[in-house]
Amino acid sequence: MKLLLDGMLGRLAKWLRLLGYDTAYFPDLDDNELVRLARAQGRVLLTRDRELTRRRGLNSLLVEGDELEEQIQQVISELNLETERPFSRCPVCNTPLQEIEKPSVKGRVPPYVFRTKEHFSLCPECDRIYWRGTHWANMRQEMARIRSGLSTKDPKIKKAEAAPTPPDTAGMGAPLC
Numbered sequence: 001m002k003l004l005l006d007g008m009l010g011r012l013a014k015w016l017r018l019l020g021y022d023t024a025y026f027p028d029l030d031d032n033e034l035v036r037l038a039r040a041q042g043r044v045l046l047t048r049d050r051e052l053t054r055r056r057g058l059n060s061l062l063v064e065g066d067e068l069e070e071q072i073q074q075v076i077s078e079l080n081l082e083t084e085r086p087f088s089r090c091p092v093c094n095t096p097l098q099e100i101e102k103p104s105v106k107g108r109v110p111p112y113v114f115r116t117k118e119h120f121s122l123c124p125e126c127d128r129i130y131w132r133g134t135h136w137a138n139m140r141q142e143m144a145r146i147r148s149g150l151s152t153k154d155p156k157i158k159k160a161e162a163a164p165t166p167p168d169t170a171g172m173g174a175p176l177c
């Protein structure tokens, strides 16, 4: 299933990409352009705007929760999304990542990363290199928790865990969480 997110849902877009879903996100499009694109590409439009969901000939879902975690849960359960391949898609531009040989990333990732990591992925579109950094395990846990629909009772923990930061993709490379 292919998705298109409106300009209010940038963080959700990054997460859905990290989860492996084909997620288009162009924050500068206006409502009519969003609707046209969704129809043309057969994408489900995820939006915060109730008005938009009433457009004819459009598959859409009104995203209701304010918390990122709620939003992810809602999208996965209401659209009945299958498990995609997590960490297989560039969170910045939505392009499927390609495995890349270790020697070819020398000088393009920090030396410590080069010494300690064996597996790297390349985004063929925006040329970013990703690897499984220190947040990898945490993020996998977070995803497992999101999928299970559990939430913790301690509001502090919930707040901290409900707002994980997608990988910082500035610079020459970035940990793929």
Ligand SMILES: [Zn+2]
Residues within 6 Å of the ligand: 090, 091, 092, 093, 094, 095, 123, 124, 125, 126, 127, 128
């Ligand atoms: Zn990319």
